[in-house]
Amino acid sequence: MIELLPPWRDRSLDDVLTICRETVEDTDFPTVARWRAAGGKVLGHFQVYFPEEIADAAGMLPFKMRGAPIEATKAESHFGSYLCSILKTSLELVLSGRVELDLFVTHPICDAARNLAGVCGRNTSYPCQILYLPQNPTSAHSAIYLRDEYDRLRDLVGAIAGHRVSDNALRASMTVFNRNRALLRELYALKRNEPWRLPVDEAWVLTALGGLITREEHNEILAWLMPRLAARDRRPQDRIRVVFEGGFCEQPPLDLLRAIARSCYVVDDDLLIGLRWLLEDVPTAGDPLRALAGAYIDGSAHSPVQHDTRKPKERMLLERIEAAKAQAAIVTSAKMCEPGLEEQVVYTRALDGAGIAYFVSEFEENMSSFEHLEIQLETFVENLLYE
Numbered sequence: 001m002i003e004l005l006p007p008w009r010d011r012s013l014d015d016v017l018t019i020c021r022e023t024v025e026d027t028d029f030p031t032v033a034r035w036r037a038a039g040g041k042v043l044g045h046f047q048v049y050f051p052e053e054i055a056d057a058a059g060m061l062p063f064k065m066r067g068a069p070i071e072a073t074k075a076e077s078h079f080g081s082y083l084c085s086i087l088k089t090s091l092e093l094v095l096s097g098r099v100e101l102d103l104f105v106t107h108p109i110c111d112a113a114r115n116l117a118g119v120c121g122r123n124t125s126y127p128c129q130i131l132y133l134p135q136n137p138t139s140a141h142s143a144i145y146l147r148d149e150y151d152r153l154r155d156l157v158g159a160i161a162g163h164r165v166s167d168n169a170l171r172a173s174m175t176v177f178n179r180n181r182a183l184l185r186e187l188y189a190l191k192r193n194e195p196w197r198l199p200v201d202e203a204w205v206l207t208a209l210g211g212l213i214t215r216e217e218h219n220e221i222l223a224w225l226m227p228r229l230a231a232r233d234r235r236p237q238d239r240i241r242v243v244f245e246g247g248f249c250e251q252p253p254l255d256l257l258r259a260i261a262r263s264c265y266v267v268d269d270d271l272l273i274g275l276r277w278l279l280e281d282v283p284t285a286g287d288p289l290r291a292l293a294g295a296y297i298d299g300s301a302h303s304p305v306q307h308d309t310r311k312p313k314e315r316m317l318l319e320r321i322e323a324a325k326a327q328a329a330i331v332t333s334a335k336m337c338e339p340g341l342e343e344q345v346v347y348t349r350a351l352d353g354a355g356i357a358y359f360v361s362e363f364e365e366n367m368s369s370f371e372h373l374e375i376q377l378e379t380f381v382e383n384l385l386y387e
């Protein structure tokens with residue numbers, strides 16, 4: 001295993017959390033540079049979900065492209081001003097040379113994200129592709145279709161890696177990723193059950209870290225952290241429990257999450273949901289690509305960019321609130337995000353119907369002033385606490 005993080009094993013819990021945060025906040029993505037310096041190849045994949053096992057099985061680093069709080073000086077001219085920020089900053093990472101890739105894959109989650117493959121491909125020397133996840137997961141043929149689409153991806157990745165990705169290599173990667181998802185479920189259970197020990201900003205950092213290092217290393221650091229986080233000497237405070245909805249694609253700034261954590265316990269959320277998309281272990285027996293496809297179709301979370309009539313978004317939000325024993329919701333969206341803004345209407349109507357209080361807002365990944373929003377949120381919380 002190539003270690004991409006700075007040495008952390010003999011450090012204190014606080015030191016290790018600082019290493020994780022600094023790694024995630026570093027907009028030069030040093031872990032990707034270290035991987036390349038060791039001779040490794042990198043597959044950059046845009047939000048939301050990507051079957052990273054296929055890249056891992058090929059020996060490539062799957063790098064989650066979730067934008068960055070940077071100025072999109074080079075990328076700005078390639079897009080209209082009315083588009084969300086993550087598109088531009090993800091392209092900026094590539095055009096500015098902050099990250100060097102060997103393959104870029106995006107998805108038709110919205111018109112803008114689909115076009116990213118074309119724009120990226122015209123300006124880089126490596127392949128930029130679209131992975132067509134099924135638009136209608138309830139169709140009888142969707143799992144077979146997706147299995148074949150994953151097979152196409154396997155061939156593409158194999159050609160770049162220089163060898164065919166075998167079923168056995170896929171199974172080995174699926175075992176590592178199953179362990180990773182189990183650890184993330186543990187992390188979220190701690191945040192849900194004892195949120196005073198794990199605020200939302202720290203949970204976000206620890207989740208995001210997985211998109212920057214190998215999952216083996218991520219598993220190792222999460223397994224080290226979990227018992228220490230659970231044993232933290234912290235007392236519960238008088239804060240309301242909320243669910244944060246709207247972080248499925250572009251990510252809110254870390255300082256915004258920190259500001260929210262000062263007045264609320266965020267007990268569940270859809271932040272970086274793609275890294276937690278598959279809800280249970282994927283079976284490693286049989287055809288691994290079929291198993292991965294089946295898990296995407298029948299064993300996955302929900303987000304505004306997957307249209308599955310078995311999972312109406314408003315019902316899923318209400319279920320998430322109920323399961324997390326939350327008292328209220330923060331319903332938010334990235335600026336200019338069509339799928340996110342569309343769902344806000346549906347969400348607020350459902351919350352009104354269920355009599356659940358909610359706070360509506362918008363964010364942008366590189367916003368830097370939160371004072372106004374923090375005051376509004378504090379007022380919202382006080383109204384709930386003292387009503």
Ligand code: SF4
Pocket residue numbers: 047084085086087109110111112113249250305334336337338339340
């Ligand atoms: S933030 Fe919204 S509009 Fe932007 S790429 Fe993601 S889904 Fe598309």
